[in-house]
Amino acid sequence: MVKKDSYKDKPKPPNREQIIADLASAPENDTVYMHQFADISSIQCSKDNSSEHSDNSHGQTGGQSEPSVSDRDKINQTYEHVKKFIQLHSDIKSEPKTLDEKYKHLEKLGKDVEDSISELKSAADAIVKKAKK
Structure with missing residues (x-):
């Protein structure tokens, strides 16, 4: 089954103020933001530095x-946690296929057991019939 995108255009990324608001509202135990990001006082909020933030690929201004x-x-x-979550996500995405394969294997084994039981019953019936003669 192919999943179709329900959006014709991708949503716009959040602006600086939205990001700061997200950081400010994140709980201290939020795995993504962790403790050092919960306090927005460490983030410079002045609009004067906004151009420096967008120019710098590491998110640090020249004055910091x-x-x-x-x-x-x-x-x-935090980076290691994120890497772990990404790996877990990948593992979870592959699980339905793995579980389906295991399920099919178990169905085959169940069918083989049923066939073996039928053969044993037939053999037992044949032995009982021979013993009665």
Whole structure:
């Protein structure tokens, strides 16, 4: 079954203010944002820096310092969590096919068991008939 896109055009990505609002409303235990992103006070909200944010591919402005070691650790931890979730998602996507294959295999084994039981019953009936003669 082929899934058709219900959108003719892709939705527009969120603007800076929407992203900041999402970060501000995220709970502290949110796996995606984690603790270091829950406090938006660390994010510069001035519109003067918005052009610098869009020019910089790493999301850091020229005036910002490098993240601290603990921030890097949190970022790396978040990155590892995201990688793990992506892998789990891939695994889950392949599970229906795997389960279907296992189900078909079990059906075949069940049929083989039924056939073996029928053969055993026939053999037992034949032995009983021979014993009665």
